[in-house]
Amino acid sequence: xxxxxxxxARATGVSPKTVSRVLNEEASVKESTRQRVLAAMESxxxxxxxxxxxxxxxxxxxxxxxxxxxxxxxxxxxAEVQDGVLDACDAHxxxxxxxxxxxxxxxxxxxxxxxxxxxxxxxxxxxPPLTDYAPLLQRLQEHGVPHAxxxxxxxxxxxxxxxDEQHAAKALVDxxxxxxxxxxxxxxxxxxxxASRWRLAGYKEALAAAGIEFDPSYVAQGEFTFGSGVxxxxxxxxxxxxxxxxxxxxxxxxxxxxxxxxxxGLKLPRDLSVCGFDDTPLxxxxxxxxxxxxxxxxxxxxxxxxxxxxxxxxxxxxxxVQVPYALQLRESTAAAP
Amino acid sequence: xxxxxxxxARATGVSPKTVSRVLNEEASVKESTRQRVLAAMESxxxxxxxxxxxxxxxxxxxxxxxxxxxxxxxxxxxAEVQDGVLDACDAHxxxxxxxxxxxxxxxxxxxxxxxxxxxxxxxxxxxPPLTDYAPLLQRLQEHGVPHAxxxxxxxxxxxxxxxDEQHAAKALVDxxxxxxxxxxxxxxxxxxxxASRWRLAGYKEALAAAGIEFDPSYVAQGEFTFGSGVxxxxxxxxxxxxxxxxxxxxxxxxxxxxxxxxxxGLKLPRDLSVCGFDDTPLxxxxxxxxxxxxxxxxxxxxxxxxxxxxxxxxxxxxxxVQVPYALQLRESTAAAP
DNA sequence: GTGCAAGATGACAGCGCTGTCATATCTGCC
DNA sequence: GGCAGATATGACAGCGCTGTCATCTTGCAC
Numbered sequence: 001x002x003x004x005x006x007x008x009a010r011a012t013g014v015s016p017k018t019v020s021r022v023l024n025e026e027a028s029v030k031e032s033t034r035q036r037v038l039a040a041m042e043s044x045x046x047x048x049x050x051x052x053x054x055x056x057x058x059x060x061x062x063x064x065x066x067x068x069x070x071x072x073x074x075x076x077x078x079a080e081v082q083d084g085v086l087d088a089c090d091a092h093x094x095x096x097x098x099x100x101x102x103x104x105x106x107x108x109x110x111x112x113x114x115x116x117x118x119x120x121x122x123x124x125x126x127x128p129p130l131t132d133y134a135p136l137l138q139r140l141q142e143h144g145v146p147h148a149x150x151x152x153x154x155x156x157x158x159x160x161x162x163x164d165e166q167h168a169a170k171a172l173v174d175x176x177x178x179x180x181x182x183x184x185x186x187x188x189x190x191x192x193x194x195a196s197r198w199r200l201a202g203y204k205e206a207l208a209a210a211g212i213e214f215d216p217s218y219v220a221q222g223e224f225t226f227g228s229g230v231x232x233x234x235x236x237x238x239x240x241x242x243x244x245x246x247x248x249x250x251x252x253x254x255x256x257x258x259x260x261x262x263x264x265g266l267k268l269p270r271d272l273s274v275c276g277f278d279d280t281p282l283x284x285x286x287x288x289x290x291x292x293x294x295x296x297x298x299x300x301x302x303x304x305x306x307x308x309x310x311x312x313x314x315x316x317x318x319x320x321v322q323v324p325y326a327l328q329l330r331e332s333t334a335a336a337p
Numbered sequence: 338x339x340x341x342x343x344x345x346a347r348a349t350g351v352s353p354k355t356v357s358r359v360l361n362e363e364a365s366v367k368e369s370t371r372q373r374v375l376a377a378m379e380s381x382x383x384x385x386x387x388x389x390x391x392x393x394x395x396x397x398x399x400x401x402x403x404x405x406x407x408x409x410x411x412x413x414x415x416a417e418v419q420d421g422v423l424d425a426c427d428a429h430x431x432x433x434x435x436x437x438x439x440x441x442x443x444x445x446x447x448x449x450x451x452x453x454x455x456x457x458x459x460x461x462x463x464x465p466p467l468t469d470y471a472p473l474l475q476r477l478q479e480h481g482v483p484h485a486x487x488x489x490x491x492x493x494x495x496x497x498x499x500x501d502e503q504h505a506a507k508a509l510v511d512x513x514x515x516x517x518x519x520x521x522x523x524x525x526x527x528x529x530x531x532a533s534r535w536r537l538a539g540y541k542e543a544l545a546a547a548g549i550e551f552d553p554s555y556v557a558q559g560e561f562t563f564g565s566g567v568x569x570x571x572x573x574x575x576x577x578x579x580x581x582x583x584x585x586x587x588x589x590x591x592x593x594x595x596x597x598x599x600x601x602g603l604k605l606p607r608d609l610s611v612c613g614f615d616d617t618p619l620x621x622x623x624x625x626x627x628x629x630x631x632x633x634x635x636x637x638x639x640x641x642x643x644x645x646x647x648x649x650x651x652x653x654x655x656x657x658v659q660v661p662y663a664l665q666l667r668e669s670t671a672a673a674p
Numbered sequence: 675g676t677g678c679a680a681g682a683t684g685a686c687a688g689c690g691c692t693g694t695c696a697t698a699t700c701t702g703c704c
Numbered sequence: 705g706g707c708a709g710a711t712a713t714g715a716c717a718g719c720g721c722t723g724t725c726a727t728c729t730t731g732c733a734c
Contacts, residue, residue, distance in 0.1 A: 002454065004690060015714045020692060028712055047455050051397070052690035054388035055719050059692095075416035083406070086437055095456070098435050100423055117339070118384050119432070226622045255622045262624045282619065285563045285592045287599045341720060352684045357722060365682055389720035392689050 003046045012040045023048060025313075050095065060120040061094050063308060066136070067127045069100035074224075074252060076280050077297050078127065081150060084301025085125055092309050094122075101130065109139060116143045123147060123308045125160075125301075129193045148308035148318065150300055153194035159311060159318035160304040165195060165277075168293045168325040169202025169247070170209070172275055175291070175329065176245045177210040180336035181273060185218040185243035187232045187253050193224075199249045199277060218243060222253045229256020230263075237264055244272060244336045251276035251283050254290055258332070269334035279328050288331035296323055340383045349377045360385060362650075387432070397457040398431050400645060403473070404464045406437035411561075411589060413617050414634050415464065418487060421638025422462055429646050431459075438467065446476060453480045460484060460645045462497075462638075466530045485645035485655065487637055490531035496648060496655035497641040502532060502614075505630045505662040506539025506584070507546070509612055512628070512666065513582045514547040517673035518610060522555040522580035524569045524590050530561075536586045536614060555580060559590045566593020567600075574601055581609060581673045588613035588620050591627055595669070606671035616665050625668035633660055 005023070009016040014033060021029050022037040029037075040046070054060040065085050067078055082098060089096045099115060101108045115121050124147040130136055131152045140147050149160035176184050186203045189196035200219070207214050217239060220232035229248055233256060236243055248254035254276030258268060266272050268288055276283060279294035303321050311318035342360070346353040351370060358366050359374040366374075377383075391397040402422050404415055419435060426433045436452060438445045452458050461484040467473055468489045477484050486497035513521050523540045526533035537556070544551050554576060557569035566585055570593060573580055585591035591613030595605060603609050605625055613620060616631035640658050648655035 002690090005692095006690080016690090017692080017715080018713060021713085024692085030712060033712080047451065049392065049690055050455055051388045051391035051457070052719090053692075055386070055392050055689090055721085056691040057693080057719085060388070069420070075413045079412035079416050082435065083437060086435065095434060097432060098419065098423065100420060114384065118387055120388070226618070252618075252622070259622070259624045281563070281589075282622065285589070285596070285619065286623075287596045339720090342722095343720080353720090354685080354722080355683060358683085361722085365680095367682060370682080386720055389689090390722075392691085392719090393721040394689085394723080 002049075003044050005046070005048065008037065008040050008044055008046050011044060012037050054120055058120075059122050059312075062097060062119055062121050063089060063094055063123045063125060063305065063312075064097045064099050064115055064119075064121045065125050065127070066099050066101055066130055068130050069102050074250075074278070074280060076282075077278065080297035081127055081301035084298040084303075085305040087298075088302045088305035088309065092306075092313075094305075094309060096305075097121075101136075103130070103133060103136075108136065112136065112139050112143075116140075116145055121145060123312050125304050125308060126150065126152075128152075128195065129190070132192075132194060146308065146311050146318075148304040148311075149320075150304050151194055152320075153197070155320055158320050159307045161300045161307065161321050161323060163295060163300070163323050163325050165198035165325070166202040166205065168327070169199040169277065170206040171202075171325075171327055172277070172291070172293055173203050173206030173247055174209070175327065176247065176273060176275070176333065177206060177212070179245075179273065179333060181245040182212055182336070183218070183241060183243045184212070184245045184247060185220065185236045187220045187222040187229060187236075187246065187248040187257070189222055189224040189249040189253070191221075195277075196249055199247075203247060222249065222256075224250050224252060226252045226256045226259070229253030230260045231256075233257040233260035234264075237261075245333070246272065246274050248274065248276050251278045251280045251290060251292055254292070254332075255282055255286055258286060258290075269332050271337055273333040273336070275333055283328065283330070286332070290328075291330045291333040292328050294326040294328050299323060339386075340381050342383070342385065345374065345377050345381060345383050348381060349374050391457055395457075396459050396649075399434060399456055399458050400426060400431055400460045400462060400642065400649075401434050401436050401452055401456075401458045402462050402464070403436050403438055403467055405467050406439050411587075411615070411617055413619075414615065417634035418464055418638035421635040421640075422642040424635075425639045425642035425646065429643075429650075431642075431646060433642075434458075438473075440467070440470060440473075445473065449473065449476050449480075453477075453482055458482060460649050462641050462645060463487065463489075465489075465532065466527070468497075469529075469531060483645065483648050483655075485641040485648075486657075487641050488531055489657075490534070492657055495657050496644045498637045498644070498658050498660060500632060500637070500660050500662050502535035502662070503539040503542065505664070506536040506614065507543040508539075508662075508664055509614070509628070509630055510540050510543030510584055511546070512664065513584065513610060513612070513670065514543065514549070516582075516610065516670060518582040519549055519673070520555070520578060520580045521549070521582045521584060522557065522573045524557045524559040524566060524573075524583065524585040524594070526559055526561040526586040526590070528558075532614075533586055536584075540584060559586065559593075561587050561589060563589045563593045563596070566590030567597045568593075570594040570597035571601075574598075582670070583609065583611050585611065585613050588615045588617045588627060588629055591629070591669075592619055592623055595623055595627075606669050608674055610670040610673070612670055620665065620667070623669070627665075628667045628670040629665050631663040631665050636660060 222228040275291040283290040307318040559565040612628040620627040644655040
């Protein structure tokens with residue numbers, strides 16, 4: 001019925017163990033044997049049973065993608081990351097399980113335990129803001145399960161992928177400065193997210209570089225959602241000297257700013273320049289289209305998974321790779337009024 | 338190290354096989370024995386090994402979520418469906434694997450085969466437009482793998498979940514008619530999607546009910562994307578008698594219509610009413626906010642998964658359940674000019 | 675009581691692999 | 705040519721469960 005390792009062994013005239021060695025890319029197999037075995041595997045369309053491998057050995061060839069399910073980052077972001085991870089898994093014959101985690105309560109500990117001990121997960125990919133959630137990372141360490149991080153705050157010792165968000169944010173604000181803006185406001189995201197910190201830091205850096213004094217009243221608190229963008233913008237509009245440009249920490253909030261601007265009768269981008277961050281599909285669906293920073297989420301998912309598997313296969317410790325960002329200058333930013 | 342079935346058996350004073358029976362909810366176990374075993378499992382925190390179960394038995398307790406990866410429906414939609422499915426799986430101790438499928442070429446056959454024979458998937462959940470992709474369904478049948486469908490065109494014999502989209506679309510157009518619109522245009526989605534057909538049918542039904550003659554020139558072709566909405570709208574605006582209302586087959590295209598309207602200097606909703614379908618987050622992020630139909634995607638994912646598991650556990654054949662829709666009347670629709 | 679079907683439980687092999695350890699084969703070098 | 709030390713391969717048990725079939729209890733009719 002099913003082609004087994006033993007069948008391949010018989011066809012090649014070697015022992016099952018040798019076929020197993022080839023399958024697992026172990027070193028001590030003569031090249032000629034290896035080729036014969038591989039050929040047989042191919043021609044017989046042999047596909048190893050993950051269940052048997054998991055049961056007999058110590059590896060499951062399973063990785064888990066962990067994401068936060070209450071403080072949800074945009075689902076488009078996660079979907080892209082997930083697709084990237086699946087891509088990488090496919091290429092290396094790993095399988096992926098998606099695992100939403102609620103960090104409230106102790107639920108998540110049980111879930112992580114269940115994952116690791118039930119399925120003997122080989123490794124984990126952690127997405128923000130879980131990336132820096134200490135109890136989770138600690139638990140993973142206790143289980144001895146390696147993890148790759150996407151955009152971790154703490155770079156030291158981390159493997160995975162990151163982007164120079166601070167630099168990107170600075171470039172974006174530089175652009176506003178070049179357009180002649182001086183009263184530039186910023187809407188920060190949820191406080192303990194790395195993204196919020198980096199983008200704020202980039203904003204400050206750009207101001208400093210342009211010789212504009214930092215004014216805390218131009219910084220409004222948001223929480224990465226459309227609605228919070230609306231509220232923050234309304235606040236900024238009430239200032240005695242309202243900003244001529246607003247840099248929102250992500251696209252959703254930027255959309256909220258645009259909504260609030262429309263509500264107030266401001267004409268974009270003539271009366272107000274707006275920019276966001278992430279380059280979600282939303283950015284090109286707004287009117288005017290949104291100036292933002294492209295974050296290659298899919299690519300990042302893929303790279304993180306690759307680093308994890310590099311590590312799992314013992315081909316090295318795995319790295320924290322950096323991906324380039326790309327400014328997307330569109331119609332929502334224009335010369336200061 | 339790990340608590341095994343055998344340990345539970347020893348603690349309870351029964352044979353491993355009996356514990357296995359309890360685990361699998363088989364009938365012929367005396368109630369008192371069952372309780373003792375369950376208590377022992379609980380107190381010892383026993384967690385069965387999926388690998389061993391899969392290897393020894395015929396079930397893997399794994400379901401796959403299949404989705405299309407080239408003709409992608411909105412990722413927010415998929416993300417919601419996936420979360421719903423995960424919810425249901427969690428509740429019934431099943432695990433889920435996400436499987437993007439490219440329907441181009443023969444790749445997908447290999448992928449499906451791999452899934453089914455590698456992981457011995459117990460069942461599959463199919464999302465549109467895969468729901469009616471004949472080669473896929475046939476292959477699943479050949480493998481003897483049951484599947485649940487989300488919004489299948491072919492209701493007969495299907496299990497899963499659906500919504501009365503035609504009725505919803507009719508209700509939406511009824512609303513436009515009540516606002517006094519007579520020149521109502523429709524932008525259809527990708528041709529062979531059930532969603533496109535139903536929504537078009539509802540549009541026609543509403544026109545007929547209002548005594549408005551159907552005019553094919555008021556129907557433009559789109560493909561569910563923002564860009565196609567822009568193009569279709571531009572086309573409609575060029576008509577000698579441009580429409581006063583446009584019903585786009587989904588929210589993304591409706592956003593495109595709004596973009597095109599802005600581009601043309603039309604003031605919404607004064608000069609043009611626009612409505613969409615799906616109630617994606619986008620709908621409330623546009624300005625003016627979009628009148629649309631809420632589709633409870635998350636709930637639908639959950640229900641489909643529940644029906645599938647019902648079937649897998651042999652508790653019945655599984656049903657095709659229908660979920661209610663909800664009109665979301667917002668600011669993008671107003672009285673006809 | 676006895677006999678017999680149905681109900682409840684157990685013994686045992688084996689699912690398809692890998693870990694461990696033993697064995698065979700090949701190097702190079704004196 | 706022979707021997708140490710690598711290099712390459714194989715034998716075998718066992719991972720944690722479930723399927724099959726056998727066995728042991730029951731309950732119940734006669």
